[in-house]
Amino acid sequence: MRRAPTILFTGLPVLLVLAVLATAVWARHLAADNRAITGLKANRDLAVAPGAAPAVVLARVEFLIRQDRLTEAQPLVEALDGRADPRIRTDAHYNLANAWLRRGLDLITEGKIDAAGPFVVLARQEYRRALTLAPDDWDAKFNLDVASRLIRDFPAFERTVGDTGQVDRKRLWTDIPGTPRGGP
Structure with a gap:
């Protein structure tokens, strides 16, 4: 019983010094990251x-x-998938998808429709990954819809390259909102 106060009075300062050192190392690490x-x-x-x-x-x-x-950014986004917070992963996928879509849209405005297809497909894949992490992200849903409509506007490209889902040519017109079902 007599040793308990001695251990307490010598052990407590040692623990406090160790806590201060750990906090200092952690703060230095955070400062380097910042x-x-x-x-x-x-x-x-x-x-x-x-x-x-x-x-x-x-x-x-x-x-x-x-x-x-963008090709340098892709592996870093994939590296985040296994270990980062879902919000950071969502932001990474969404930002990369926007960049791929921007590149595709730039090619479309230049009239290089065939060259734009792969970039739009990459954008769609990244939007889908972002939506698996944050299903309620309205911006990602809207941009995925825009990218999907771009591919749908070019069915010849989708038949040869497309990603996993294929559009049935008979249902192409019924998939477009605002178009009445049935014949003309």
Whole structure:
């Protein structure tokens, strides 16, 4: 019984010192992550390992998207899938899908319809991944619908490349909202 106060008085300060050291290491780590995020948002090209903190990887993905380096961003988005918070993963997939769709729409406005198809398909896949993580995300639903209609407007492309779902040519017109069912 007499040793209990001695252990308490010597053990408690040791535990407090260890807690302060752990907090200092953690704060330093967070400060490094914040510096990396700030640098990436300021358009400085900083290397980020796929195993870095999810917020840092998301900042790198957004940087690569702004630089139109989408093929470099894709593996980082996939690296987030196994370990990040669903909101960060949703943001990564949604941002990448928007970039793929923008690239496809740019090609369509240039008249390069055949070249735009694969980018629209990639956008659709990324929107679907985002929607599996956040099924109520209205923006992702709307953009998926836009991307789906772009592919539907070009049935020859969908027959040869398309993703997993194929459109039945007999039902093509009944799938479009606002078009009456049946013959003309």
